[in-house]
Amino acid sequence: MSHAAAQATIGDSEFDRDTTVVPRAGEPGVYDAELSAGWTIIAAVNGGYLLALVGRALSAALPHPDPFTVSAHYLSASVPGPAVIRTEVVRTGRTLSTGQASLLQFDENGAEVERIRVLASYGDLSALPDDVRTTAALPDIPAYEDCLAADAGPAPIPGSSEIVDRLRLRLDPATAGWALGKPSGKGEMRAWFELADGRDADPFSLLLAVDALPPTAFDLGLMGWTPTVELTTHIRRRPAPGPLRVSITTRNLAGGFLEEDAEVWDSADHLVAQSRQLARAPRTA
Incomplete structure (x- = not known):
């Protein structure tokens, strides 16, 4: 497999710095x-990045370290700048703890505006048994070197802006026809995924990975912003070092909304994350 050697490490990377949360003195949680x-x-902050940021706050607030299931409702578009995350411990148990969190920003008058609300259960991925019984199959993605970089088309991914520079995406050519004006119409997106600085994946970057590919709406011929309404992610195991394979499909676009089902596989061929989201389709007029 041909890809750049790892440079950054978990805990010392741009992603880690940009998802840092600082406890507020005198205000627990x-x-x-x-x-x-x-x-x-475009102008909004990516939903997967926000999920990772809130995920870190919940990891700090709960007695268990790792996200197992994280469900988020996106209430308004987040923008770069200060934010506050308010967490609440709902329940603690021996193997799982549950918490909720809200990420808020501030309007022009300084009033708090809720951007995203999350309910999540956390555990310890290292303590899980090894038994796996699955009918899930590895996504059919060509070799890394046979896939297309995000800038391989005649123009950058529409609306991609800054996030593309922080990712190392290699798109499956079969799901990249939209970049040449020839979408397949199947509603599929597949890619190899890494952070651009070579940092290996961990449970928090998996929260980013499920929402970091171009939307499947592009493969349906609908170009433009596809904002997330709700996103639920299941982290199944700690990923092995190396690039991830991400496969996303949609089966139903109706009433201006579509669902996206994602699977994330690691370099050891383990299914490490799954998600489903509801998103608003790009406006056609």
Whole structure:
């Protein structure tokens, strides 16, 4: 496989710095953060990046370290700048703990505006048994070197802006026809995924990976912003080092909304994350 050697490490990378949360003195469960402009799509901050940021706050607030299931409702578009995350411990148990969190920003009058609300259960991925029984199959993606970089088309991914520079995406040519004006119409998107600085994946970057590819709406011939309404992610195991394979499909676009089902596989051929989201389709007029 031909790809650049790892440079950054987990805990010391742009992604880690940009998802840092700082406990607020005297206010237990409250964290301050700075939403980086480096993870924007058009003017809005990417939903997977926001999920990772809130995920870190919940990891700090709960007694278990790793996200198992994270469900988020996106209430308004987040923008680069200061944010506050307010967490609440709902329940703690021996193997799982559950919490909720809201990420808020501030309007022109300084009033808090809720951007995203999350309910999540956390555990310890290292403590899970090894038994796996699955009918899930590896996505059929060509070799890394036979896939297309995000800038391989005649123009950048529409609306991609800053986030593309922070990712190392290699798109399956079969799902990249939209970049040449020839979408397949199947509603599929597949790619190899890494962070651009070579940092290996961990549970928090998996929260980013499920929402970092171009939307399947592009493969349906609908170009433009596809904002997430709700996103639920299941983290199944800690990923092995190396690039990830991400496969996303949609089966139904109706009433201006579509669902996207994602699977993320690691370099050891393990299914490490799954998600489903509801998104608003790009406007055609």
